[in-house]
Every structure is written in C-alpha cells, then in structure tokens.
C-alpha cells in the first residue's frame with residue numbers, strides 16, 4: 211500500500227538535504243501531494259503558482275519519480291495543478307520558447323575573465339524576504355539562478371521604485387558566482403550600456419565593447435526603460451541579446467514597466483523580451499514589511515520589539531528603500547538621544563517625515579469615486595465586468611484619467627479596476643484619447659472631471 215503522505219515526508223527529507231533553505235522554501239514548502247491513482251499511477255501534486263509548476267515539471271519531476279521508485283518500487287506519473295494562488299503579482303506567461311539556433315556550447319570555465327561589476331554583497335537570496343508581492347518574481351529568479359540560460363530566458367522583472375528588482379537580479383549573479391567563481395557576470399545600469407556604446411564609437415573600440423557584452427555568461431541589465439527612444443542603442447542591444455540568447459547565456463532585465471509600455475521600444479526587442487518570462491513585483495503588505503525590517507534589524511544587531519517594528523512598517527507602505535531609510539532614521543535618533551528603541555522614540559524620529567505615501571498625489575480610488583459620482587454609477591460597477599455602455603464609458607474614462615493624472619503603470623491601473631489586464635487599460639486609454647477629438651460629450655466629461663480632480 212503506497213501512502214502518499216509518508217512518501218511525501220520521505221521525499222521532502224531527501225530534498226531538504228539537497229537544497230539550501232531559500233530554495234527549499236520556494237519549491238517545497240507550499241507544494242502538497244493531492245492524490246495517487248493506483249490504476250494509472252498518476253500522482254497529483256498541488257503547487258502554488260505557474261513558476262513553481264514550471265520548475266517542478268522541468269527540474270524536480272525526475273527526482274520525484276526516482277525517489278518514488280526507490281521508496282515503493284512504483285513508477286509514478288507526476289501531474290501538477292495550481293491551487294488557490296491569491297497573489298496579486300502578475301505573471302505574463304511566456305510564448306512558447308523558441309529553440310536557440312545553435313546547439314548548446316560547452317561552457318568555458320577556464321581562463322574566463324571574471325567581470326563581477328559592482329554586485330552589492332547584501333543583495334543575495336538569503337537576505338531577500340519573500341512575501342505576497344514578490345514571491346513569483348523571487349521564484350522565477352531562483353529558477354533562473356538554478357538553471358541559467360535554459361529556464362526563463364530572458365527574465366524580465368518589472369515593478370515600482372524600490373521594491374527589490376535590483377536586489378533579486380543581483381542575487382542571481384551572486385548565486386552563479388558562488389557556483390562557478392570563474393563565470394563572467396556583467397551587471398550594468400542601462401545607462402552604462404548607452405555610455406559604453408557611445409564611447410566605443412568615439413574611441414573606435416567597438417570590438418572591445420562587443421567582447422565585453424557578447425561573451426558573458428550572465429548579463430544583468432537594470433532599468434531597461436532608459437532604452438526608450440534610443441534607436442541606435444536598441445539596435446546594438448538587439449545584437450547583444452541575439453548572440454547571448456543563441457549561446458544559451460542568461461539575460462535578466464529590470465524595468466519600471468512592461469516592455470510594451472516602454473516608449474518606442476522596437477518591435478523586435480519587445481517580442482524578444484517576451485520569449486522568456488515577465489514577472490511583476492508589487493508593493494509589500496504589512497506583514498512582509500515587518501519581516502524585512504526584522505531581518506535588517508537583526509543584521510545590524512538592533513534590538514527592536516514587535517510593536518515598534520509594526521509601527522515603523524505602518525509608516526512606509528510602498529517603497530522598501532524608504533522603509534530602510536525609516537529604520538536608519540530611528541536608529542540614528544536612538545543613538546543621538548542615548549535611548550532604547552521603542553514606539554515613542556520611533557514616533558518622534560519619524561514625525562517630521564512625510565512618509566506615508568498613500569496621501570501623496572492623486573489616488574486611483576479618488577478618480578474612481580469622482581468619476582462614479584459624475585456618471586451616477588458606483589465604483590463597484592467601474593471595477594466590475596458589465597459591458598453596458600452606461601458603465602463601459604465611465605470605466606474607460608476613469609482608466610484614462612488614472613493614466614493621465616497618476617504615475618501608475620498600466621498593470622497597476624488594471625489591478626485597481628478589479629484585476630483587469632493591462633491591454634484592457636491600454637485599449638481604454640487609446641479609445642478615450644481618440645474620442646476626445648471626435649465626441650464632444652466625452653470631451654466635456656473629461657474636461658469637467660479634470661477640473662474636479664484638480665484640487
């Protein structure tokens with residue numbers, strides 16, 4: 211009799227030995243066996259999200275089959291299903307991966323020159339706290355670090371300012387260097403690529419430029435949105451990308467928005483960027499913010515009780531860099547005042563900071579409220595799915611105004627409108643922009659609403 215729970219325990223024990231804690235938590239902690247069919251030998255396994263599913267199918271199935279064979283002498287057929295993923299992050303599912311043109315080349319370990327540019331020692335997987343807003347991105351980064359060049363290539367991480375995109379990207383670099391110290395890892399800001407390219411033209415050193423970028427094992431390009439509208443650079447990057455991709459070298463990019471939202475990014479780059487995986491990081495919830503602060507406090511040997519951590523975390527809700535800044539500020543205040551850190555001290559230290567971002571700038575929720583009132587409908591309907599004209603038009607106008615009057619990305623707006631796709635928002639924005647020119651009712655409504663929102 212094959213007891214799946216006992217077997218699962220046995221398999222997990224084996225895997226715990228093989229994987230470090232971060233990887234173990236990512237792939238096994240929330241993965242559970244569901245059922246085993248002794249006729250068909252299908253072993254159903256529930257995983258949390260598509261990244262985990264992909265990783266299991268590609269990298270862990272064989273080990274599972276072997277383990278089951280060793281344990282009970284049966285050949286199981288693993289079948290994966292995604293269960294209850296409440297995550298708010300978006301995962302843009304890859305198009306079928308096009309096969310690289312050339313055969314995988316033997317990695318050149320010897321004589322490889324190390325080009326470990328400015329990786330921050332602190333940006334490792336161990337120091338990265340996983341939470342709702344980043345767990346898909348973290349899983350994808352771990353998967354890429356595990357099988358560079360073959361799993362999700364390129365990996366495109368996008369999201370707002372200070373949410374850990376650079377941290378995750380560099381963690382992949384650290385892991386590669388830990389496993390292959392001679393690997394050539396190139397980490398750059400996209401502006402560096404631009405400057406290097408321009409200098410190489412000026413100094414007639416294009417060969418060296420190409421050598422630097424086209425022969426690395428891992429290319430990490432931060433903030434790729436700065437390639438917007440730079441045609442020559444895009445052309446050069448396209449060739450860099452092609453060479454690396456065809457050699458099955460891993461490419462990881464970050465951006466504050468999706469490739470389709472980067473102005474004048476060439477079609478062929480947009481399409482290549484979608485070959486792999488695009489995954490979003492969204493702002494951390496309170497629990498994750500507390501966990502991040504706790505980790506930082508431990509690293510600095512600071513003793514801070516839970517209620518104080520809770521207080522600091524509640525003051526900064528969108529940007530982890532600012533959250534860290536708040537902790538430094540509290541720490542400095544304690545040193546100057548020669549006092550222990552507690553809630554009162556934290557309150558004093560942060561009093562002068564206008565840290566709570568949610569009151570800054572116009573919020574999408576405010577736009578929804580004003581638009582709903584104007585059209586005598588409700589925010590509930592604006593976020594809903596009804597396709598009748600009396601609701602569709604206000605909804606599209608609200609989306610258009612959210613795009614015009616806030617810094618929010620299309621995915622973020624989609625999310626605020628009941629989890630709609632960014633293409634729906636894009637369509638609404640295009641449509642209203644056109645109709646303002648041709649339909650005087652729409653024009654008047656948008657004009658009035660803008661006046662109302664202009665506090």
Ligand SMILES: Nc1ncnc2c1ncn2[C@@H]1O[C@H](COP(=O)(O)OP(=O)(O)OP(=O)(O)O)[C@@H](O)[C@H]1O
Pocket residue numbers: 332333337338339340344369370371372373374375376377378433464466502530531534
């Ligand atoms: N999940 C996390 N766990 C621990 N630290 C984090 C986490 N996310 C972000 N940080 C820390 O927050 C700071 C900002 O992160 P990072 O620079 O990676 O953000 P970013 O998304 O690349 O920002 P930008 O858009 O400005 O480039 C870093 O010090 C990073 O270590």
